Amino acid sequence: MREWILPEYIEDILPAEALHIEHMRRRVLDCLLVHGYELVGPPLLEFVESLLTGSGGDSDLQMFKVVDQSSGRMMGLRADMTPQVARIDAHLLNRKGVTRLCYAGSVLHSMPSGLTRTREPLQIGAELYGHSGLESDMEIQRLMLESLAIAGVGKIHLDLGHVAVFRGLVKGAGIPTESEAELFRALQAKDHHALGNLCGRLDNIDMQVRQGLLILPDLYGDEKILELAKKALPPYPDIIKALDELQLMGSQLKAIVDTLAFDLSDLRGYHYHSGLVFAAYTRNCSNAIALGGRYDEVGKAFGRARPATGFSMDLRELSGLVQRDLCPKGILAPYPAGNSALEGKIEQLRSEGSVVIVELPGHEQTQETFNYDRRLVLRDGEWVITEI
Amino acid sequence: MREWILPEYIEDILPAEALHIEHMRRRVLDCLLVHGYELVGPPLLEFVESLLTGSGGDSDLQMFKVVDQSSGRMMGLRADMTPQVARIDAHLLNRKGVTRLCYAGSVLHSMPSGLTRTREPLQIGAELYGHSGLESDMEIQRLMLESLAIAGVGKIHLDLGHVAVFRGLVKGAGIPTESEAELFRALQAKDHHALGNLCGRLDNIDMQVRQGLLILPDLYGDEKILELAKKALPPYPDIIKALDELQLMGSQLKAIVDTLAFDLSDLRGYHYHSGLVFAAYTRNCSNAIALGGRYDEVGKAFGRARPATGFSMDLRELSGLVQRDLCPKGILAPYPAGNSALEGKIEQLRSEGSVVIVELPGHEQTQETFNYDRRLVLRDGEWVITEI
Numbered sequence A, B: 001m002r003e004w005i006l007p008e009y010i011e012d013i014l015p016a017e018a019l020h021i022e023h024m025r026r027r028v029l030d031c032l033l034v035h036g037y038e039l040v041g042p043p044l045l046e047f048v049e050s051l052l053t054g055s056g057g058d059s060d061l062q063m064f065k066v067v068d069q070s071s072g073r074m075m076g077l078r079a080d081m082t083p084q085v086a087r088i089d090a091h092l093l094n095r096k097g098v099t100r101l102c103y104a105g106s107v108l109h110s111m112p113s114g115l116t117r118t119r120e121p122l123q124i125g126a127e128l129y130g131h132s133g134l135e136s137d138m139e140i141q142r143l144m145l146e147s148l149a150i151a152g153v154g155k156i157h158l159d160l161g162h163v164a165v166f167r168g169l170v171k172g173a174g175i176p177t178e179s180e181a182e183l184f185r186a187l188q189a190k191d192h193h194a195l196g197n198l199c200g201r202l203d204n205i206d207m208q209v210r211q212g213l214l215i216l217p218d219l220y221g222d223e224k225i226l227e228l229a230k231k232a233l234p235p236y237p238d239i240i241k242a243l244d245e246l247q248l249m250g251s252q253l254k255a256i257v258d259t260l261a262f263d264l265s266d267l268r269g270y271h272y273h274s275g276l277v278f279a280a281y282t283r284n285c286s287n288a289i290a291l292g293g294r295y296d297e298v299g300k301a302f303g304r305a306r307p308a309t310g311f312s313m314d315l316r317e318l319s320g321l322v323q324r325d326l327c328p329k330g331i332l333a334p335y336p337a338g339n340s341a342l343e344g345k346i347e348q349l350r351s352e353g354s355v356v357i358v359e360l361p362g363h364e365q366t367q368e369t370f371n372y373d374r375r376l377v378l379r380d381g382e383w384v385i386t387e388i
Helices: A015-034 A048-052 A082-093 A134-150 A163-173 A177-188 A192-201 A207-218 A224-232 A237-256 A298-302 A315-319 A340-351 B015-034 B048-052 B082-093 B134-150 B163-173 B177-188 B192-201 B207-218 B224-232 B237-256 B298-302 B315-319 B340-351
Strands: A045-047 A065-067 A074-077 A099-106 A122-129 A157-162 A259-263 A276-282 A285-294 A308-314 A330-333 A356-358 A372-379 A382-387 B045-047 B065-067 B074-077 B099-106 B122-129 B157-162 B259-263 B276-282 B285-294 B308-314 B330-333 B356-358 B372-379 B382-387
Touching: A015 A099, A015 A122, A015 A134, A015 A315, A015 B015, A045 A048, A048 A074, A048 A082, A065 B065, A082 A099, A082 A122, A082 A308, A099 B099, A122 A134, A122 A315, A134 A237, A134 A276, A134 A285, A134 A308, A157 A163, A157 A237, A163 A177, A163 A207, A163 A237, A177 A192, A177 A207, A192 A207, A207 A224, A224 A237, A237 A259, A237 A276, A276 A308, A285 A315, A308 A315, A330 A340, A340 A356, A340 A372, A340 A382, B015 B099, B015 B122, B015 B134, B015 B315, B045 B048, B048 B074, B048 B082, B082 B099, B082 B122, B082 B308, B122 B134, B122 B315, B134 B237, B134 B276, B134 B285, B134 B308, B157 B163, B157 B237, B163 B177, B163 B207, B163 B237, B177 B192, B177 B207, B192 B207, B207 B224, B224 B237, B237 B259, B237 B276, B276 B308, B285 B315, B308 B315, B330 B340, B340 B356, B340 B372, B340 B382
Parallel strands: A157 A259, A330 A356, A330 A372, B157 B259, B330 B356, B330 B372
Antiparallel strands: A045 A074, A065 A074, A099 A122, A122 A308, A157 A276, A276 A285, A285 A308, A372 A382, B045 B074, B065 B074, B099 B122, B122 B308, B157 B276, B276 B285, B285 B308, B372 B382
């Protein structure tokens, strides 16, 4: 085996794409910053317990682990930055009011996930802490849509869900934890057969709850399914509230996305989400390109329960979906060799943002090896740019 | 032990510093880009053999290792991006002419190194391949100095060394490999006593080589030590050439640094460096703040020997040494609640680059929890900014 072959789902980012991702990163980050989101930089690795806290254990299998030589304890490489940012809000900043944070950085997955085909996504996102109203859910969703537009992704389809619907059924009917976990798996897989079997075994639950569980995978579509859900599901206050929230969000977001659907069996992140959840899709990509939702319970594990909602996306995934910026072509200049007029001209052009590549003695540049379309030449005693 | 405590030498970057580092990163990267260096993004981890190739094994102990579940092979978390960028030049780009590449990303060290106190430096740097002349060494050193200036670091002291001096002595005297390794360790530690013992045991070597080895740790200072070296060291062509190169570089760089010294026993990176090496220092920091040199042999291991020279630095270390940019203060706006005049004003301010924070219903912002110094208020039917 050749030594330079990379592991599966691990890739280098070559110049044209690297520059494009860098530009996307700056544009999206600038958008988050002008909305008042403060940038934080959590570490690439920390103790496993700390990374798992708040993610409900969801990322345990996904996480690479290494031994910390200075403590002997197990450290994990972050598979998701959200729990880290929640830790920063809960513990380090410890503010009373609303806190808005944003982040951008690489995360590592031990195996490629459904969300993306790389094991090294470049995660960028924003989190809003300390506000439990729908206004903050709305702010986060609008920010996600604006970020996608800035990144150059068009034709957005938005899926809205609410984990309180399933949770409400489970709580209302007093379903035991082990059955909840089995039901959860069946719903996630939209496996009607398994769902039917499980409901059949739960013989002491309310008929309307059983019907509700069985119909949940089919409650996907436009606002009509919310009406259907109100009729089909038991009238528990948590469920009614969830359906009302979905209706309100849908009516406000409909105008700013291309298509919108409700999905009452979307239980992604069920172990840490607590309210509205959402996922954005676009053409030519079967995976969600941005994800988010409310997860009020995360801070609790760090000693401070705070309402929280946020979104995140993978810039590497997005960069493959959009038209790349054209790489700016450079200007080729001769080696100055102490010629201060030429040195001054090169410096001036660079300070204006032009790429100037100096020819090194003995190595004539050829257009194949570098991306330039102009030359700096001496004409009538002055250094001027000529097209090639 | 509290779960949120971070491992030793691992830290969160909090808002004010994170924004400052982001600005430094952009400024330095833009400087490298306008000089014609193309951005690449090597992965955070790859197979250990590939990471060790070209670094002469120097980073083996420094590297965290994990098992790749899809191949069963050992992967390492990069401790240095330079060998990765050399791999990209040698294998992926495979160009004939001069290639200039730059990079910025986190690296991980299993234990904190001398260069920095963090185990997660943010490495940024530039590499020039395919040119063996001093002009490319000069270009890289000037670029390093410009990058430091742009990052806000002043009062630079530059140390210049050349690994061909020690290598020339070893080769010329035919010193066996095991003694070379022992001499190397003694020289690195500037341990005169050990050096004396080792030289005493090498009884069949030329007297002038022995003298040369013994005097090497003292050959540190201004250009006078180059004259001294020419007299004291044996007149092997490699050594004479190295001293001439040092002299020429010193004379050209003297004007653009605050102080400059030659250090003939600087053998940092000896296992992969092959020519001029350099290190930059500043006040209030005993570690080198930027490092680099020539390493013509690195590409060879990837099947393609190419002349190469480059530099790198740690933005986290630098950010602690310079005056931080003042964080821009934001403008606080009331919740628009569908007021399109207010929404338009907020959007306009943000598009101009102002940070506008919206007050969420039920949560009055206080100046303690967010960084703002102006308010958007309605006056005579128009939304205007007022100072607080």
